[in-house]
Amino acid sequence: MPAHEEAVVRQQLRSLFDTAVAAANPHVVLASSLPEPPKGRCIVVGAGKASAAMAAAVEEAWPQVPMEGVVVTRYGHAVPTRHIRIVEASHPVPDAAGMQAAEDILAAVQNLSPDDLVLALISGGGSALLTLPVEGITLADKQAVNAALLASGAPIHAMNTVRKALSRIKGGKLAQAAAPARVVTLVISDVPGDDPAIIASGPTVPSATTAADALRIIREFNMEVPASVLRVLESQSEEVPKSFEADVRMIASPLQALQAAAAKAKEFGWNPLILGDAIEGESAQLGTVMAGIAASVRHYGHPIAKPAVLLSGGETTVTLGREKPGRGGRNTEFLLSLAIALKGAPGTYAIAGDTDGIDGSDDAAGAIVTPETLVRAKDASAIAADFLRRHDSYSFFATIDDLVITGPTLTNVNDVRAVLIL
Structure with missing residues (x-):
């Protein structure tokens, strides 16, 4: 995809996330x-x-x-x-x-x-x-x-x-x-x-x-x-x-935010599918699962025909080991795992973030994944699997300048994840 077209997709994904947040404005x-x-x-x-x-x-x-x-x-x-x-x-x-x-x-x-x-x-x-x-x-x-x-x-x-x-x-x-x-x-x-x-x-x-x-x-x-x-x-x-x-x-509620995001997706000509507003489990495992669903959409048009956006919410977890972890939260960990599992699949993008504007304890709400994520990381000498093992997803996306920074949004309806298949 030409650079200017990718820039448009990025803007649309960010608009999708911002729309979800706005739906919960007190x-x-x-x-x-x-x-x-x-x-x-x-x-x-x-x-x-x-x-x-x-x-x-x-x-x-x-x-x-x-x-x-x-x-x-x-x-x-x-x-x-x-x-x-x-x-x-x-x-x-x-x-x-x-x-x-x-x-x-x-x-x-x-x-x-x-x-x-x-x-x-x-x-x-x-x-x-x-x-x-x-x-x-x-x-x-x-x-x-x-x-x-x-x-x-x-x-x-x-x-x-x-x-x-x-x-x-x-x-x-x-x-x-x-x-x-x-x-x-x-x-x-x-x-x-x-x-x-x-x-x-x-x-x-x-x-x-x-x-x-x-x-x-x-x-x-x-x-x-x-x-x-x-x-x-x-x-x-x-x-x-x-x-x-x-x-x-x-x-x-989280469902209201996802429904607002789905309405915005239709404006962009995408077919939205809300997978659920209460998804739990390990962030990294969910990334692998979502990559599999995206592949099914891309190859078979199932469970929805492309261009499609898979929307989900809920609160996943990141279980830390004894080793001192790096920086990051559940959304950036999900996205890093997703990027690894997608392996640069063409036409597949994603955004995920915490609607309060802070994923974990850092200053990012989340991040964006594109087909070029792993290529750009390699060019920056950043090995994605190493960052995931260290639970250092914030640092990974900071390296390739793909963090989503919103500042405090003054609301909180949990996470919004969107995987786009064009």
């Missing part, structure tokens, strides 16, 4: 889900990568409603607000700022009446940002647990089962503290299946998991955690979580 999707304003006080609390933008959208939608409160978001994700205090804290490993914010949020919902409304703004990333350890667990202990979870390869529902069991605010405890006030939760989903009990570890949703479940997960994934954590979980293993009714309103 200023677009939040207002229609707000309840009636309360007779009493309006307390706004929240946690997650999109929580600050959600808070600003609430103020925009309710300019005449007196409100107060505090939300915690990731460093670099704050936006200006008039009444709601925005706190920035660390993600994915929690810090003291996040713990203080969680204390402040819990304090903000004390001593309320049935006429008061607690509006909880919850989005992905809230689990690490809303850190308030149970008695017997220190912040350092929670940081060690988070690091073990991130390296374990455990799926997000398993990770958040452990986090809920070690928290004084997650697993419905925030809503319980707000009683007898009405609690309405607005959620932007970043998890497979859109279960609100998993998103940010469900601070306003009753938990269906226990400390015993958390212990089982720690052992199943061979996590090394502090002895204090095991003692606390063992002491609570017989406890049963409290049940209550929760008013939860899903305002944006």
